[in-house]
Amino acid sequence: MVGITGDIHGDYSRFAHPGIKKLKKGDTLIICGDFGFIWDDSPRERKLLKKIGSKKYNVCFIDGTHENFDLLSKYPETRWKGGKVHQIHGNLYHLMRGQLFRFDSMTFFTMGGGESPDIDIRFENNCWSRLESPSREELLEGIANLELADCKADVIITHEPPQRIKGFLKLNEGEADKVTNLNSYxxxxxxVCEYQRWFFGSMHLDKHISSTHIAVFQNVIDAATGKYLR
Structure with missing residues (x-):
């Protein structure tokens, strides 16, 4: 089983969710960005990462915008389940941008990153990183990997939603739509791609936008069925 959930922001209590507790050895939890446990490299943080990596199931995350990218990039890069990862500890992995992975006989395309909605404040406080947005090389690598798979993936995992989905959600909130290069990508x-489901986490919303596009935050969803794990 592969469970999908949204931004955790360093909140360990999220692992107590009943849906996550259903995961068994060999299962996988994928977090759609803003993992938040790799921030200051403190003894407490290292202890938590070891605890997460020691779980019986795999814990995987794509990066969001609120990450310490300099620290994240220091972890060893390797290949796992078909794509490039940073192995953090044990069963804890960062799924890198533009990669294709295979879990439970399904293929997963990953593209983390985005643009902080509070970028001005973060820049002033010296906690903004230009690495939060995918580079041209990462975007091109994603296209190349998809082309090798005939532009097919069972599941797409991103932090940001596609342009039209983001515009629709912002319109419902009465906010102006800020479209980035990543949203357009x-x-x-x-x-151009064939896929069954697309999960994204940046909107902090639990909602099936359509039969294929799913915003996920605090809930946990079975990637194979699209149903909530409770």
């Missing part, structure tokens, strides 16, 4: 993937 993801919109192109919508048009």
């Amino acid at each position: 993801l919109e192109e993937l919508c048009n």
Whole structure:
């Protein structure tokens, strides 16, 4: 089984969710960005990472925008389940951008990163990183990997939603739509790729936008069925 959940922001209590507790040895939990446990490299943080990596199931995350990218990049890079990862500790992995993975006979395409909505404040406080947005090389690598798979993936995992989905959600909130290059890139993937489900986490919302696009935050969803794990 592969369970999908949204931004955790360093909140360990999220692992007590009943849906996560259903995961068994060999299962996988994928977090759609803003993992938040790799921030200051403190003894407490290292202890928590070891605890998470010692779970019986795999814990995987794509990066969001609120990450310590300099610290994250120091972890050893390797290949696992078909794609590039940073192995943090034991069963804890960072799924890198533009990769294709295979879990439970399903293929998963990953593209983390985005643009902080509070970028001005974070820049002033010296806690903004230009690494939060995917580089041109990462975007091109994603396209190349998808082309090798005939532009097919069973599941797409991103932090940001595609352009049209983001515009729809922002319109419902009465906010102006700020479209980034990444949103446009993801919109192109919508048009050319074949997939069953697309999960994203940046909107902090639990909602099935359509039969294929799912915003996920605190809930846990079975990647194979699209149903909530409770």
